[in-house]
Amino acid sequence: MELTKENYKELDWNEMTPDDDYYDFVHSLDQEEQVTFLKFILEKHPEYDDEWIQVYFDIVDEWRKKGEWDKINAFADFVREKSPEVHKKEFQYLDDEPVLHALFQEDLELVKIRFAETVSQPVKAVDSSLKTVFNILSTNRQYNEYTKEIAEKVWKPLRDSEKLIGGAEENYVLFLYCSKLASAFDTIKAGAQVDWESFKEDLETINFRLIEPLTELPNIDGQIPEPDKFHKEIAYREEFRPRIFFSFLYYAHVEADIPIYWAFRAWMNINGYMLEEEDAPKRKNWFAFTPAMLDKLGSRLVGFMGGNRAEMYMTFWTIPYLYDFFLKQEYIDEPTHQRLMEYYQFSKRRILEGLGSTFWKYKGVYTWKRPQYLSEAEELQEKKLMLDSINWTREEGKETIQQYLNTLPELPSYVVPPRVPSMFERMRKQIASESNASLKNASFKNASPRIGGTGPKRIKKKRKKKHVDNRKKGARKKKRK
Numbered sequence: 171m172e173l174t175k176e177n178y179k180e181l182d183w184n185e186m187t188p189d190d191d192y193y194d195f196v197h198s199l200d201q202e203e204q205v206t207f208l209k210f211i212l213e214k215h216p217e218y219d220d221e222w223i224q225v226y227f228d229i230v231d232e233w234r235k236k237g238e239w240d241k242i243n244a245f246a247d248f249v250r251e252k253s254p255e256v257h258k259k260e261f262q263y264l265d266d267e268p269v270l271h272a273l274f275q276e277d278l279e280l281v282k283i284r285f286a287e288t289v290s291q292p293v294k295a296v297d298s299s300l301k302t303v304f305n306i307l308s309t310n311r312q313y314n315e316y317t318k319e320i321a322e323k324v325w326k327p328l329r330d331s332e333k334l335i336g337g338a339e340e341n342y343v344l345f346l347y348c349s350k351l352a353s354a355f356d357t358i359k360a361g362a363q364v365d366w367e368s369f370k371e372d373l374e375t376i377n378f379r380l381i382e383p384l385t386e387l388p389n390i391d392g393q394i395p396e397p398d399k400f401h402k403e404i405a406y407r408e409e410f411r412p413r414i415f416f417s418f419l420y421y422a423h424v425e426a427d428i429p430i431y432w433a434f435r436a437w438m439n440i441n442g443y444m445l446e447e448e449d450a451p452k453r454k455n456w457f458a459f460t461p462a463m464l465d466k467l468g469s470r471l472v473g474f475m476g477g478n479r480a481e482m483y484m485t486f487w488t489i490p491y492l493y494d495f496f497l498k499q500e501y502i503d504e505p506t507h508q509r510l511m512e513y514y515q516f517s518k519r520r521i522l523e524g525l526g527s528t529f530w531k532y533k534g535v536y537t538w539k540r541p542q543y544l545s546e547a548e549e550l551q552e553k554k555l556m557l558d559s560i561n562w563t564r565e566e567g568k569e570t571i572q573q574y575l576n577t578l579p580e581l582p583s584y585v586v587p588p589r590v591p592s593m594f595e596r597m598r599k600q601i602a603s604e605s606n607a608s609l610k611n612a613s614f615k616n617a618s619p620r621i622g623g624t625g626p627k628r629i630k631k632k633r634k635k636k637h638v639d640n641r642k643k644g645a646r647k648k649k650r651k
Contacts, residue, residue: 527567
């Protein structure tokens with residue numbers, strides 16, 4: 171029997187319809203009809219088509235382009251409620267944006283409902299919904315207890331899984347470590363003594379082995395004797411860097427009101443990918459950077475196919491707080507701080523341009539204390555832009571962000587900007603042009619050196635038979651003489 175819009179609900183879907191007839195029918199429907207059809211199949215005959223997600227990828231990308239987040243939320247909720255077995259198979263492709271949308275609306279109970287399957291299956295979700303949501307959720311200290319609860323639930327399954335490469339649990343263990351640091355810092359701020367032996371024992375329970383800094387923890391004054399020597403001598407710098415590091419983490423928590431977790435990750439990224447450049451000994455001030463160095467930092471952080479974009483954005487967002495701390499400790503002077511923030515603002519233009527209509531997802535950064543380089547009026551303007559972005563289409567996002575960028579200062583004329591297009595910019599443009607379907611079908615791994623995982627499984631799409639070129643079966647072209 172021929173499949174039609176009028177009769178498909180009456181057919182016996184226990185009998186396999188020929189693949190070609192099925193796909194021809196699905197692609198003959200318009201988008202709303204396809205959504206209705208998918209809901210019918212998933213609710214009434216969930217065992218029939220394991221590859222329905224292919225059609226969904228095309229649909230959801232159109233919804234993203236149009237900023238129709240409510241439709242994305244509604245479909246994901248429908249699958250979870252009406253076809254729970256299917257949802258358990260494909261949740262990692264469905265849940266990240268609905269969870270982030272609920273987070274934007276500050277509806278924590280809905281966040282927990284929509285994120286429950288990811289937390290219960292962290293190995294399957296490690297490089298998709300888990301990483302995406304956890305990174306952004308962890309920016310908002312208001313949800314620290316819930317974020318901690320997630321980290322406690324997922325780190326052991328990730329560590330013990332034979333399906334993942336080593337280190338998949340590290341960022342979640344790091345969050346737990348930073349939570350313990352926060353408690354210690356609160357104790358220090360209150361003028362009480364920290365039980366460091368108990369602190370060590372707690373670390374052993376979460377297998378935290380990234381660094382061995384415990385001897386530095388009581389020394390959070392950040393003072394360095396002979397600061398000029400610090401800038402010039404590598405051995406001296408290595409001796410005092412741990413003290414600076416923990417002083418910055420204390421400052422981040424107690425004074426700047428930013429998550430220790432992101433202060434930690436940003437410090438490691440900036441040190442590893444920017445300050446350790448080969449020209450470091452030539453710089454008058456070791457903490458100084460150029461716009462080209464920031465550009466290179468971005469290209470390293472973004473990861474293969476943009477897989478680490480959240481980490482890149484958050485590292486960039488944390489840079490001003492780090493340099494406010496350097497200024498306070500007199501590791502840099504006021505003119506240097508001002509010049510570096512001019513470089514930073516120039517590079518931040520690219521970050522905002524890359525965010526576009528997804529800017530709303532990073533609402534958590536506006537719970538942080540305002541950094542020194544940004545005036546109150548500028549912060550309010552930027553925050554309004556972020557809140558409005560929830561209503562933009564993809565094209566509106568590009569246009570509106572560009573209008574905002576045109577109001578920002580250009581790079582000072584005495585500075586030579588990075589070569590255009592830079593590696594970072596080329597990669598960003600490539601990412602922006604990729605369709606969601608190709609991203610979801612690609613098998614990729616996180617490029618971060620500190621985290622392990624596997625990419626999403628590759629879904630093979632049923633295809634019609636194609637003409638076979640017999641030359642590929644053994645006939646070879648003669649070589650030209």
